[in-house]
Amino acid sequence: MIPVDAHTMLEIAPRFSGANGERQAAIVAAVGEVLRPTLERYAIDTRLRIAHFLGQTCVEAAGFRTTEELADGTAYEGRKDLGNTEPGDGPRFKGRGLIQLTGRANYRSMGKALKLDLENNPAQAADPALSLVVACEYWKSRKINDAADQDDVIRVTKLINGGLNGLDERRRFTAKAKEALARLEGILVTGAQPEATRATLHRGAKGEAVAGLQRMLRGLGFALAVDGDFGAATELAVTQFQQAKGLDVDGVVGAKTWAALETAAG
Structure with a gap:
């Protein structure tokens, strides 16, 4: 499994200053220590699964700067569909976790799954290390791994929040996660430092590196214009090549895809 840690999380997340920066640093440090073994335990262990998990939790946790909903929870007061039947249940069982656990009934159910009394100690779910476990258990x-395996950010988003709230952000941070993981894989495969490896390319990239990629793909039979612009046609060619070579089909040209391209090009 790719050895993800706190550094990986910081590559993906926006940076904050002041109190927000301090909270982010504390959460990322605590989660980073247990990130790899926890993800592995839940079979979130491929580049696509990890990328979607980190991209989505980055949005859910406001850039990894909180493990508790910013609102006070009064909006959930009296929500019987969430099991909030007693006065004060809304604030008491507000959202907590890297994927927010909300409502008395959900705290009770999650507590049973984790063998913890979260119903009587709901604030425990905001502990950074436990907030990761809560997210993984959810x-x-x-069964979100299935959607991640298809690289379906829309389906992953719906499974997490029931709608498409923040879809653009979720796409953006999932793409950043893919880039970070591709760079990390490049270090593992080549033993080189990031600056010594080929640039990781993805949709939206422009320049001579993209033109070189397009020339390579044209040489392999893909009908592409060499314009230095990584658009939809280039992405399609990359995904078709990845599928043919048994690689992760994510449209990102990282170390493994570069290696396969170079081998195919002879």
Whole structure:
């Protein structure tokens, strides 16, 4: 499995200053220590699964700067569909976790799954290391790995929040996660430092590196214009090549895809 850690999370997340920066640093440090073994335990262990998980949790946790909903929870007061039947249940069982657990009934159910009394100690779910486990347990219960394997950010988003709230952000941070993981794989494969490896390319990239990629793909039979612009046609050619070579089909040209391209080009 790719050895993800706190550094990987910071590559993906926006940076903050002041109190927000301090909170982010504390959360990322605590989660980073247990990130790899926890993800592995829940079979979130491929580049696509990890990328979607980190991209989505980055949005859910406001750039990894909180493990608790910023609102006070009064909006959930009296929500019987969430099991909030007693006065004060809204604030008491507000959203907590890297994927927010909300409502008395969900705290009770998650507590049973984790063998913890979260119903009587709901604030515990905001502990950074436990907030990761809460997110992973939710991910497992909704079978989100299946959607991540298809690189379906829309389906992943719906499974997490029931709609498409923040879809553009989720796309953006998932793409950043793919780039970070591709760079990390490049270090593992080549033993080189990031600056010594080929640039990781993806949709939206422009320049001579993209033109070189397009020339390579044209040489392999893909009908592409060499214009130095990584658009939809280039992305399609990359995904078709990845599928043919048994690689992760994510449209990102990282170390493994570059290696396969160079081998195919002879």
